[in-house]
Amino acid sequence: MGIIQTKDLVYEYIRRDEDGNVEGFTTAVDKVNLDIRPGEFIAILGHNGSGKSTLAKHINAILNPTEGTVWVDGMDTARQEHVWDIRQRAGMVFQNPDNQIIGQVVEEDVGFGPENMGVPTKEIWERVEESLKAVGMYEYRKHSPNKLSGGQKQRVSIAGVLAMHPKCIVLDEPTAMLDPKGRREVVRAVRALNDVEGITVVLITHYMEEIIHADRVFVMDNGKIAMEGAPREIFSQVERLKSLRLDVPQVTLLAYELRKRGIRLPEGILTVEELADALAGSI
Amino acid sequence: MLRDITLGQYYQTESVIHRLDPRVKLGGTLCYIISLFFFRNFLGYGIAALFLAAVIGLSHVPFKFIVKGMKAIVFLLLITVTFNLFLTPGEALFTVWKLTVTVEGLRTAVNMAVRLSLLIIGSSLMTLTTTPNNLTDGMESMMKPLKAFRVPVHEVAMIMSIALRFIPILLEETDKIMKAQIARGADFETGNIVKRAKALVPILVPLFISAFRRANDLAMAMEARCYRGGEGRTKMKPLVYERRDRLGYLCLLAYLAVSIGIGRLRF
Numbered sequence: 001m002g003i004i005q006t007k008d009l010v011y012e013y014i015r016r017d018e019d020g021n022v023e024g025f026t027t028a029v030d031k032v033n034l035d036i037r038p039g040e041f042i043a044i045l046g047h048n049g050s051g052k053s054t055l056a057k058h059i060n061a062i063l064n065p066t067e068g069t070v071w072v073d074g075m076d077t078a079r080q081e082h083v084w085d086i087r088q089r090a091g092m093v094f095q096n097p098d099n100q101i102i103g104q105v106v107e108e109d110v111g112f113g114p115e116n117m118g119v120p121t122k123e124i125w126e127r128v129e130e131s132l133k134a135v136g137m138y139e140y141r142k143h144s145p146n147k148l149s150g151g152q153k154q155r156v157s158i159a160g161v162l163a164m165h166p167k168c169i170v171l172d173e174p175t176a177m178l179d180p181k182g183r184r185e186v187v188r189a190v191r192a193l194n195d196v197e198g199i200t201v202v203l204i205t206h207y208m209e210e211i212i213h214a215d216r217v218f219v220m221d222n223g224k225i226a227m228e229g230a231p232r233e234i235f236s237q238v239e240r241l242k243s244l245r246l247d248v249p250q251v252t253l254l255a256y257e258l259r260k261r262g263i264r265l266p267e268g269i270l271t272v273e274e275l276a277d278a279l280a281g282s283i
Numbered sequence: 284m285l286r287d288i289t290l291g292q293y294y295q296t297e298s299v300i301h302r303l304d305p306r307v308k309l310g311g312t313l314c315y316i317i318s319l320f321f322f323r324n325f326l327g328y329g330i331a332a333l334f335l336a337a338v339i340g341l342s343h344v345p346f347k348f349i350v351k352g353m354k355a356i357v358f359l360l361l362i363t364v365t366f367n368l369f370l371t372p373g374e375a376l377f378t379v380w381k382l383t384v385t386v387e388g389l390r391t392a393v394n395m396a397v398r399l400s401l402l403i404i405g406s407s408l409m410t411l412t413t414t415p416n417n418l419t420d421g422m423e424s425m426m427k428p429l430k431a432f433r434v435p436v437h438e439v440a441m442i443m444s445i446a447l448r449f450i451p452i453l454l455e456e457t458d459k460i461m462k463a464q465i466a467r468g469a470d471f472e473t474g475n476i477v478k479r480a481k482a483l484v485p486i487l488v489p490l491f492i493s494a495f496r497r498a499n500d501l502a503m504a505m506e507a508r509c510y511r512g513g514e515g516r517t518k519m520k521p522l523v524y525e526r527r528d529r530l531g532y533l534c535l536l537a538y539l540a541v542s543i544g545i546g547r548l549r550f
Contacts, residue, residue, distance in 0.1 A: 060507050084509055092507040099497045100504035104416050104448045111519035116509040124519045146451045160508065 003168050003200050004036040004059055004090070008068035011054055011223075028054040030223035031068070036202065038167065041194045043211035043231075044204045046220035047245040052204045055220070056172045059202065060092040073167060088117060091161030093171040097153035097178075106148075106156050107132070107141040113164040124163075131162040134197065135189045151182025155189050162193070168200035169193065175207060183207065208235075208249045212270045219244060236268035251275050294411040300342035301412045304524055305421025307531040312409045314535055318542045319398050319405075327546025328397050334538050335405055342412050352407055353400075360399055367392040419444045424522050437513025449497070456493060460486050 011029040014022055028051045036042055046052040057063040058070045061077040072090050075082040091113075094100045103109030107128050114124045132138040135155040145153055154174050161169055171190060175183040187210050194201045203210065211217050217234045219227035221244050227234055234241070238248050238256045248256070255269040255278070264282045269275050300308070315331070322328055339346060373387030410418070423440035430436050461471065464485050471482050 062503060062507060084511065087507055087509050092504075094500065094504055094507075096497075096500055098452055099500035102445065102448065102501070102505060102508075104444065108416070108519060112505075112510070113508040115517055115519055116511065118515045118517050121517060121519060121521055124517065128519070145448075164508065 002035040003038045003073055004034060004202070005071045006032055006034045006055075006058070006068065008033065009055070009058065009065050009070060010067035011051075011058065011063060012066045027223050029058070032223070032225055034218070034225075036168075036200060038200055039194075039198050040200055041191075041213065041215045042200075042202045043214035043217045044202065044220060045206065045208070045211060045217060045234075045246060047206060050220040051223035052220045053172050054223075056092070056170050056202065056204050059090050059168075059170050061086045062092075084117075088113075088164050089166055090168045090170060091164055091166035093154065093157050093161055093169065093174050095173045095176050097150050097157060100157050101145045101153060101160075104144060105141075106137065106143050106145060109145060109156060110141075110159045110163050113160055117164060127163040127165070128159075131159040132156075134162055134193065135159045149182060150178040151185035154178065154182065154186045158186070158189055158193070162197075162199075166199065168202065170202045170204070172204050173206070174203075175205065175210065183210070187213075206246070208247060208252075212249075219246070231270060232268035234268075235270060293414055294344045294348060296343045298341060298343040298412070299527060300338060300408075302527065303412075303531050304522055304528040305413050305417045306425055306522060306524075307528050307535070308409050308413055309418075309421050309425060311531065311535050312406055314539055315405050316402055318539060318546070319402055321543060322398075322546035324546065324548060325397075326548075327542055328401065330538075330542045330545060331401050331405075334542070335401060335408070338408060339404075342408060344408070344411050349404055349407060349411065352411075353403060356399075356403055360396060363399065364392045364396050367395055415447045416444060419447070420520070420522055437516075441513075445501070449494075452497075453490070453494060457486065457490055460489050 009029055009032040010027065012025045012027050015024050015026055017023050030051070032055060044052045044055065054063065058065060058077065059072060061072075061083050064078050070077045072086045075086055077083075077086055101109050102112050110128045110131055111124050114127050119127065128141070129138065132141055135158050137152060137155050137159060140148065140152065140156075145156060148156065157174075158169070158171075169190075174190075175186050178186065190201055190203060191213055193199045203214065205211065211234075212231050214231055217227070217229060217231050218225050219234065219241070226244055227237070227240065235248065235252045238253065241248050249270070251272050251274075252269055255265050255275050258279075259265050259267075263279075265275075265278050269278060315334070318327075319331060322331070339349065368384055368388050369382045371385055371388035371391050373385035376384045376386050376389060378384070413421070419440045422443075423436055426434065426436045426439075461469075465471070469482060469485060471479065474482070
C-alpha cells in the first residue's frame with residue numbers, strides 16, 4: 001500500500017451569498033484516485049482554481065473528504081484519533097512564508113513542531129540542528145525570520161516540517177511568492193530531501209520548470225486528474241497542456257515549434273542541454 | 284518611517300543580568316516596585332537607588348541609554364511635581380502670585396519625583412535586559428498557578444509571543460498600504476484632527492482584512508505542525524534555575540529585608 005492513497009475523493013464547498021444563504025455547491029475535488037509510493041517525488045500541476053490546494057489539504061487532515069477516503073501511511077484521515085499522527089507523518093509547507101513562521105528566532109521556529117509533539121528537550125535541539133543543516137540554513141539559526149529573504153524563509157519552513165521527522169512532505173505552492181533565485185533555492189532543498197533523505201515529496205505548483213525532476217506528474221483541471229505520467233510524457237503533449245491553461249517551459253515549446261516545422265527532434269525535451277544535443281545530432 | 288519604532292526596547296549585550304532567569308527579573312521588579320511604595324523616609328529611596336545603581340552597573344547597559352528612554356515621561360513627571368507642589372494644603376513656605384508652595388507640598392513633590400523616576404528606571408531595566416521571548420516564557424511559568432482558576436495561561440503567553448512576532452510584519456504592511464494610498468492621492472498630513480482621522484480609514488480597513496487573513500493562515504500552519512494547546516507540550520528552551528538565579532533571589536531577599544526595615548522607620 002502506498003504512503004498516500006485516495007479513493008474516489010470528493011470535496012465540496014458550500015457557496016453562500018452575502019447574507020449567508022446557501023447558493024449551491026462547488027466541487028473542488030472530484031473523484032480523485034491517487035496512489036503514491038514511499039520515496040516518490042510527485043508534482044501536482046494545475047492553474048488557479050483547479051483544486052490542487054484543496055487536494056493537498058486533505059493529505060494533512062486539514063480538510064476532510066465530503067465523499068471517498070484518504071489514507072496516509074495506512075491511516076484514514078477522517079478518523080479523529082489519527083489526526084495528530086497523520087500531521088506528524090505528512091508535513092505541510094504553505095505558500096506565504098510570513099504566515100507560517102511562528103518563532104521569533106529561526107531555531108525556535110524549527111523547534112515548534114517537535115515541541116508540540118512532546119519530544120524531550122535534548123532531542124529537540126538535535127532535530128533542529130540536523131533539519132537546519134539539511135536545508136542549508138544552519139548558520140542563520142540565531143537570526144530573526146523577519147530579516148531573511150523569501151527563499152530563506154521557505155527553507156526555514158521546510159526545516160520546521162523536517163524536524164517532525166515526517167515520511168512525506170506536501171508543499172502547497174511554496175515558490176509562488178518568491179523571486180527566481182528564491183525559487184531555485186527552495187526547489188534545490190526539496191530535491192535534496194527526496195534524494196538524500198528519501199522523503200516522499202508532493203510538490204504543488206504552477207511553474208513547469210519545477211516539475212522536471214519529478215518521478216510522476218499529475219495535472220489537475222476542474223477538480224479532476226486530467227493527465228498523469230512522467231514529466232517527459234506530460235511535456236510531449238504541448239497542445240493538451242495549452243488547452244489546460246498551463247505554460248510549457250520555453251525549451252520544450254521551442255522544440256515543439258521546431259518539430260512542427262519539420263526538424264527531427266525527439267518528443268518531450270526538458271532542458272536546454274538536451275535540445276542543444278538533439279539539434280547537433282539532427283544537423 | 285514606521286519601522287523605526289522599537290518595541291520592548293531590548294539592549295543587546297552580555298551580562299549577568301541579561302543571563303538571569305526571567306522569573307528572577309520579573310519577581311525582582313515586582314518586589315522593587317512594591318518596596319518603593321512602602322518607604323516613609325528618604326533613606327529608603329537611597330537604598331533603592333543604591334540597589335538600582337548596582338543592578339545597572341551589572342547589566343552593562345549604558346546609563347545614557349536608559350535616560351534617553353525616560354525622555355517620553357519627563358512631561359508626566361513635571362505635571363505630577365507641579366500639581367503636588369502648589370495644590371497640597373499645609374504650612375506656607377512662600378507665595379508666587381496666587382500660588383502658594385507649602386512645606387508638605389514640597390515634601391510630596393520631591394517624594395513623588397524620586398519615586399516615579401526610580402520606578403520607571405527600574406522597570407525599564409527589566410525590558411532592556413530581557414528578550415520579549417524570555418519575558419513571555421517567564422510570565423507563563425510564573426502565572427502557572429492561575430491555571431487552577433481556569434486562566435488560559437499557555438494560550439495568553441502564546442498570543443503574546445505571536446503578537447510580538449507579527450508587529451514588524453504588520454508595521455511593514457501599514458507602510459506599504461500608506462504608500463499605495465499616497466500614490467493614489469491620499470493626504471495624511473494636512474487638515475484638522477477629524478480630517479486626519481478620516482484619512483486613516485482607508486489604511487485601517489485593508490490592514491485589518493490582511494491581519495485576519497494572516498491569522499487564518501497562521502492558525503492552519505500551526506495545526507499542520509501538530510499544535511494542540513499547552514497540554515503535553517515540551518519546551519525547546521525550558522526555564523531552569525541556576526546558581527546565579529538562586530544568588531539573585533538571595534540578593535533580592537536581602538534588599539527587601541534592608542529596605543523595608545530601614546525604609547519604614549519614622550524620623
